[in-house]
Amino acid sequence: MTVWRRARLALIAVVAGCAVLITGLAPSGIAAAQERPRTVLEMLFGGGTRAAPPPRVIRKKVIRKKPSVRKKSTVSRKAKARPKARNAAKKQTASRNSSARASAPQIAEEAQATKDANAQKVLVVGDFLADSLADGLDALYGDNEMVTVESRTNGSSGLVRDDFYDWTKNLGPILDEEKPAALVVALGSNDRQPIELGSATLSLRSEGWTKEYEKRIAEIAETVKNRDIPLIWVGMPSFKFERMSEDMVFLNDLYRKGATKVSGQFVDIWEGFVDANGSFVYSGPGVSGQQVQLRNSDGITMTSAGDDKMAFFAERAIARVLKDGVSPAISLSAEQLPNMQLPPLGNAANAVTAVPLSIDDPALAGAETLLGGGTTRGFTLEPSPRDRLIAGNGTGEVQGRADNFTWNKKTGAVVPDGESIAYRGTLDLNAVRASDGIKPPEEMPSIVDAIIEDWAEDNEAAKGDAPAN
Incomplete structure (x- = not known):
């Protein structure tokens, strides 16, 4: 065996021994591998090596949401039914308004608590547009302690499908229970369908269909008239689909005839939801005069601004029947009567100042009587x-x-x-x-x-x- 061969075998033996030694010191070797090198300052002024901190493990917290349970809506005084279309249109804003909806019942109870004991009740009945109208009226009269708004709406109801919900049959008991000072009706958005009358099927807007539909309108109007309740029938707005809007024009004419036949009022809101050419618009002037979105993306349901605009049109008609009772009654005791001061007598022709009027006051829409038709004049000694x-x-x-x-x-x-x-x-x-x-x-x-x-x-x-x- 040569010298070089012997040296090679000795080198292999030394390497094998080092491997065994390193294997036995594996933990300390790993710790050494985790040590950072010494800095120049530590080399000059002393200081040992420090072990690197252990790696930080970040665990992502998973939040599991509980499935929401939607209760079935019924026609009741406390829970108002909304159609599937209205829920689908507002689904995109549900998460954003979840906290507000959670506190809505509490806010409603607080608002009702501020109402006067003699407050007059405005009852709103009808379909999902009546529900929107009720929301707008509730916001409109929220600060008026002498007016309260109640609603009995069924979003999918109408006058055609009386097998689903019969307004001609159920309206009387509702009026007897609520005893409103005024009734506001908004129906028709779901009535673009045939009427099943016995074994016959009456197609939409046919002669037989129109006759039967007018009969059902008259039954509702007579139910309200027999209870001596002022009737306010709010017409349908335009919709995204042209054929649907044409049918609404036809139905509005029937509502106008039925309401005025019993000395009721018909409120035409059509012009508030179309452009200058009479076409459907998604956006338009709101009650404040600013450009706002009035309709949802489906072209059928209303936004909150649309609710307020519907209420704006109905306000004047409601004010006509509630104008004698929208202010709280003034009662004076016997001790207060001697100190009561009446306003000075005067003539409007001699007035140099006037009480400020709100620009959205319903009284500014026009006179209530014809020119010279029994207007009163204040007594005064000054010519x-x-x-x-x-x-x-x-x-x-x-x-x-x-x-x-x-x-x-x-x-x-x-x-x-x-x-x-x-x-x-x-x-x-x-x-x-x-x-x-x-x-x-x-x-x-x-x-x-x-x-x-x-x-x-x-x-x-x-x-x-x-x-x-």
């Missing part, structure tokens, strides 16, 4: 400017003004010399009376005489300038 003019007393009472008629006093045209009849200016009337009067000016010559006279004067002047012979 109006019109009365003073008729009596010849004038209004300004300033000498020399055109409206100062105090000098005339219904006497003759000739007055004594000592009393002036007009404002004294540059002409002294007393001096004119003492003289022969004012002499008229000389008569003006004709144009021909003026030319001849001017020609003669020129000839005389020419003669005077000529040299003598």
Whole structure:
């Protein structure tokens, strides 16, 4: 065996021994591998190595949500039914409004607690648009302690499918239970379908269908009239689909006839949800005048701004029947009566100031009576400017003004010399009376005489300038 072979075998043995030694010291070797190298400052000033911190393990917390359970809506006073279309349209905002919805019953109870004991009730009945109208009216009258809004709505109901929900049968008991001061009806959005009448099927807008539908409208109107409750029927708006909008125009005409036949009011909201050409729009002016989104993406249901706009149209009709009771009654004790002060008597014609009016006041939409039709006038001892003019007393009472008629006093045209009849200016009337009067000016010559006279004067002047012979 050569020397090089022996050296090679010795080297292999040394390497094998080192491997065994390293295997036995594996934990310390791993710890050494985790040690960071010493810095220059530690080399110069001392300091050992420090073990690297153990790796940080981040565990993601998984939050499991409980499945939401939706209770089935029924036609009741406390829970209002919403159609599937309305729920689908508002599904995208459900998570964002979950906290607000959770506190909505508490807010509603607090709002009801602030209402006056004598508050008049406005009852809203109908389909899912009636539900939107009720939400708008509830927000509108939220600060009015003398008006409360209740709703009895079924989102999928109508006047066609009386097998699903029969309004002509159920409305009477609802009115007897609620005893409202006014009833607001909004129906028709689900009625674009045939009427099953016995074994016959009446197609939409046919002669038989129209006759039966008018009969059902009349039954509702008579139910309200027999209980002496003011009826306010709110018409349908336009919809995204053209054929649907055409049918709503047809139905609105039937609602108008049925409501006015029993001295009810029909509220036309069509113009509030179309453009200048009468076409459907998703957005338009809101009750504040700003451009807002009125309809949801389905082109059928309303947004919150649309709810408010529907209520804005219905407010004037409601104010007509509640105008005698929207303010709380004033009761004075016997001790307060002697100190009660009445407002001063006055005439509107003499007023220099007026009470500010809100720009959205329903009274600004137009007069309630015809011109001169029994309008009342406040009693006053002070004559109006019109009365003073008729009596010849004038209004300004300033000498020399055109409206100062105090000098005339219904006497003759000739007055004594000592009393002036007009404002004294540059002409002294007393001096004119003492003289022969004012002499008229000389008569003006004709144009021909003026030319001849001017020609003669020129000839005389020419003669005077000529040299003598």
